[in-house]
Amino acid sequence: MFTGAAKYKRKPWRLALVALGVVAAGPLLAADELTWRELDPENTVFMELENQLVVIELNPVFAPATVKQFKRLVQERFYQGLSFYRVIDGFVAQGGDGSDLGELSNVPLIDAEFEIDWNNELPFMPVQSPDMFAPETGLSNGFAVARDKSKNMAWLTHCPGVLAMARNDDPDSSRTDFYIVIGQAPRYLDRNMNIFGRVVYGMDVVQGINRGPVLNNGIIDNETGRTRISKLRMLNDIPEDDRLFTYVINTHNEAFEDLIKDRRNRKQKFFHNKPPAVLDVCQVPVAGRITK
Amino acid sequence: MFTGAAKYKRKPWRLALVALGVVAAGPLLAADELTWRELDPENTVFMELENQLVVIELNPVFAPATVKQFKRLVQERFYQGLSFYRVIDGFVAQGGDGSDLGELSNVPLIDAEFEIDWNNELPFMPVQSPDMFAPETGLSNGFAVARDKSKNMAWLTHCPGVLAMARNDDPDSSRTDFYIVIGQAPRYLDRNMNIFGRVVYGMDVVQGINRGPVLNNGIIDNETGRTRISKLRMLNDIPEDDRLFTYVINTHNEAFEDLIKDRRNRKQKFFHNKPPAVLDVCQVPVAGRITK
Numbered sequence: 347m348f349t350g351a352a353k354y355k356r357k358p359w360r361l362a363l364v365a366l367g368v369v370a371a372g373p374l375l376a377a378d379e380l381t382w383r384e385l386d387p388e389n390t391v392f393m394e395l396e397n398q399l400v401v402i403e404l405n406p407v408f409a410p411a412t413v414k415q416f417k418r419l420v421q422e423r424f425y426q427g428l429s430f431y432r433v434i435d436g437f438v439a440q441g442g443d444g445s446d447l448g449e450l451s452n453v454p455l456i457d458a459e460f461e462i463d464w465n466n467e468l469p470f471m472p473v474q475s476p477d478m479f480a481p482e483t484g485l486s487n488g489f490a491v492a493r494d495k496s497k498n499m500a501w502l503t504h505c506p507g508v509l510a511m512a513r514n515d516d517p518d519s520s521r522t523d524f525y526i527v528i529g530q531a532p533r534y535l536d537r538n539m540n541i542f543g544r545v546v547y548g549m550d551v552v553q554g555i556n557r558g559p560v561l562n563n564g565i566i567d568n569e570t571g572r573t574r575i576s577k578l579r580m581l582n583d584i585p586e587d588d589r590l591f592t593y594v595i596n597t598h599n600e601a602f603e604d605l606i607k608d609r610r611n612r613k614q615k616f617f618h619n620k621p622p623a624v625l626d627v628c629q630v631p632v633a634g635r636i637t638k
Numbered sequence: 639m640f641t642g643a644a645k646y647k648r649k650p651w652r653l654a655l656v657a658l659g660v661v662a663a664g665p666l667l668a669a670d671e672l673t674w675r676e677l678d679p680e681n682t683v684f685m686e687l688e689n690q691l692v693v694i695e696l697n698p699v700f701a702p703a704t705v706k707q708f709k710r711l712v713q714e715r716f717y718q719g720l721s722f723y724r725v726i727d728g729f730v731a732q733g734g735d736g737s738d739l740g741e742l743s744n745v746p747l748i749d750a751e752f753e754i755d756w757n758n759e760l761p762f763m764p765v766q767s768p769d770m771f772a773p774e775t776g777l778s779n780g781f782a783v784a785r786d787k788s789k790n791m792a793w794l795t796h797c798p799g800v801l802a803m804a805r806n807d808d809p810d811s812s813r814t815d816f817y818i819v820i821g822q823a824p825r826y827l828d829r830n831m832n833i834f835g836r837v838v839y840g841m842d843v844v845q846g847i848n849r850g851p852v853l854n855n856g857i858i859d860n861e862t863g864r865t866r867i868s869k870l871r872m873l874n875d876i877p878e879d880d881r882l883f884t885y886v887i888n889t890h891n892e893a894f895e896d897l898i899k900d901r902r903n904r905k906q907k908f909f910h911n912k913p914p915a916v917l918d919v920c921q922v923p924v925a926g927r928i929t930k
Contacts, residue, residue: 435842436798436923460911478770478916506728506822517910528845530798530921531822534904534913550727550849553820557842560925612826618809619752621826624770629822631728633852 379601382593382635383487387582389413390592391420391543394577395555400548401592401634402509405489407468408502409459409542412511412520416542419453419522420578429572430555434564436529439555440512441575443523458517460537461501464493468500469598473606473627479503479533483627485597489544490627492536502541505531505628507552509543526552531628546594546634594634606630671893674885674927675779679874681705682884683712683835686869687847692840693884693926694801697781699760700794701751701834704803704812708834711745711814712870721864722847726856728821731847732804733867735815750809752829753793756785760792761890765898765919771795771825775919777889781836782919784828794833797823797920799844801835818844823920838886838926886926898922 391402406413419425419442430441444453468486470493475482480492483503490508493500502508508527511520520540545552555573558564566572581589596602610625683694698705711717711734722733736745760778762785767774772784775795782800785792794800800819803812812832837844847865850856858864873881888894902917 435845458910474770478766478918479914515907530918532921533918534901534921536913537911538909538913553727553845553849557845609826615807617830618750619829621828621830622771626770626822626825629824629826 379599380605381596381599381601383596385546385581385592385594385634387589388580390581392577392579392581392584392590393548393575395551395573396576398548398551398554399636400551401546401636402543403488403546403594403634404543405487405502405541407486408462408489408491408500409540412456412459412540412542415454415456416524417580420580421583423578424453424522425575425578427574427576429566429569429574431558431566431572432564433528433555433557433566433573434560435557437527437532437564438525439528439552439573440523440525440564453521455518456511456520456540458520459540459542460517461499464495464498464500471597471602471606473630474625477627479536485627485630485632488546488594488597488632490630492627501537503531503627504533504535504539504541505544507545507549508541509545510535511540511542513539528553528555531626533628546632547592547636590636590638592634592636595632597632671891672897673888673891673893675888677838677873677884677886677926679881680872682873684869684871684873684876684882685840685867687843687865688868690840690843690846691928692843693838693928694835695780695838695886695926696835697779697794697833699778700754700781700783700792701832704748704751704832704834707746707748708816709872712872713875715870716745716814717867717870719866719868721858721861721866723850723858723864724856725820725847725849725858725865726852727849729819729824729856730817731820731844731865732815732817732856745813747810748803748812748832750812751832751834752809753791756787756790756792763889763894763898765922766917769919771828777919777922777924780838780886780889780924782922784919793829795823795919796825796827796831796833797836799837799841800833801837802827803832803834805831820845820847823918825920838924839884839928882928882930884926884928887924889924 385403389404389406393400393402404413424444425442428442428444430439431443432440471485473483473485477483482493484491490503490505491500492503504527506527509524512523512525513519556571558566610623612621677695681696681698685692685694696705716736717734720734720736722731723735724732763777765775769775774785776783782795782797783792784795796819798819801816804815804817805811848863850858902915904913
């Protein structure tokens with residue numbers, strides 16, 4: 347992984363895997379068997395930040411009311427032209443506050459959707475048990491999830507790339523304002539926010555969002571210094587001929603299970619000191635890709 | 639924290655604290671008592687990436703030989719003009735490979751400096767015990783540290799902003815090539831790399847480093863697409879009149895201890911579900927600042 351460039355001239359699918367964090371110096375287990383799941387256009391958002399594409403997958407299973415409202419706002423072009431006005435490097439990029447436009451009063455509040463009853467029909471690929479913040483973590487259709495079986499409860503966890511609704515002290519006060527996690531997972535916010543989606547493509551573009559000054563709590567007072575949402579559309583509202591096919595890695599098959607095992611139990615010669623057999627659920631990237 | 643901008647009009651030092659991740663909706667314990675430590679110019683690096691400033695603190699206590707070689711390379715202007723040629727979003731920005739210039743043969747290899755014997759004279763502010771990857775984590779002069787008292791051993795941990803030397807399979811094969819962590823902490827690399835510094839100022843600039851394509855393992859083949867190190871100097875080599883004073887938050891006093899306690903035990907009304915009383919050592923930002 348940390349060797350010279352020449353070592354990386356492998357075939358594309360292996361390269362993709364290396365990029366997912368598997369150490370190059372060693373066998374890439376299951377690299378060629380990983381499969382891709384096509385995203386449902388009804389729950390896929392294409393966001394353009396100054397004409398650079400970011401693809402977001404919404405999660406109506408964990409946050410049905412939030413997803414419903416967000417979709418409505420996207421379809422009404424509510425967010426178009428709005429900016430990320432509070433951006434703290436290493437923490438969150440927050441945007442979508444329409445209050446200056448006088449539109450807020452028409453938009454209802456959203457009730458808390460902090461956790462769901464666990465349902466055995468949901469796919470769950472175990473990652474870590476116990477995790478520092480939850481009895482158990484795993485992946486459910488690519489989303490990082492925590493679970494507490496004793497309470498029959500599951501929730502989406504705050505990992506980099508996650509989208510959630512901002513709110514004030516009232517748990518039922520989400521409305522339009524949302525944030526994207528751009529730094530080390532703030533897991534202490536789990537079960538306190540309506541997480542409703544995640545960036546599956548273009549996280550590098552999200553990382554390019556203009557930061558605000560630390561001494562101003564990330565607030566960018568100068569409007570021209572803010573990164574704007576130039577376009578935001580549901581994939582199924584894009585004419586079929588113009589749509590891009592969008593895929594994420596399928597987290598529910600043997601190949602992915604092997605990948606998880608390989609990451610938990612690093613056998614490569616590179617590891618002079620073998621790491622503990624644990625996995626941070628936020629450090630298991632589940633990549634997306636787009637094709638014409 | 640996730641409320642409207644108006645709430646953040648506080649005095650500057652409180653604002654700084656909010657930006658460190660303390661939830662705005664609630665008391666900012668110890669906010670006004672935090673103190674700053676001035677960096678030693680002998681271990682402070684000023685790096686300019688396309689004329690934007692990044693400040694790095696070196697850690698000769700944990701990696702004396704690596705720091706010595708890095709300082710020598712900085713003073714010889716080895717890195718000046720070199721680029722970040724392998725940049726994987728969410729993982730690392732890697733640069734400083736001088737092999738194309740034919741200079742590499744003159745530069746010695748560095749032995750592994752993966753851990754040190756614990757020394758009770760070193761400051762240690764406890765953060766988490768047990769941590770998922772180590773018996774204990776804490777901060778030592780602002781650096782995230784893990785410790786295993788049973789083995790009388792301590793090491794710097796891979797958090798965002800950390801600098802470490804790249805190597806091949808041989809643990810003693812570090813030379814010039816280094817990386818900066820730009821994503822979720824890859825803690826599995828702990829005790830396997832020569833970590834020798836951390837970014838204390840300008841992490842937003844580091845996050846602006848051009849990413850490489852995922853399918854090419856982050857390698858940017860097109861030289862013009864790479865972010866270059868336009869300048870890299872030791873602070874003590876800058877004429878005194880031109881120097882900027884550089885400070886980081888002092889992690890070894892009661893005020894900081896209170897901050898840690900507050901983050902571990904979130905009492906703010908905002909937390910509808912109280913988070914577990916745990917702290918991720920990589921999610922405790924220790925900010926730096928510069929002044930004329």
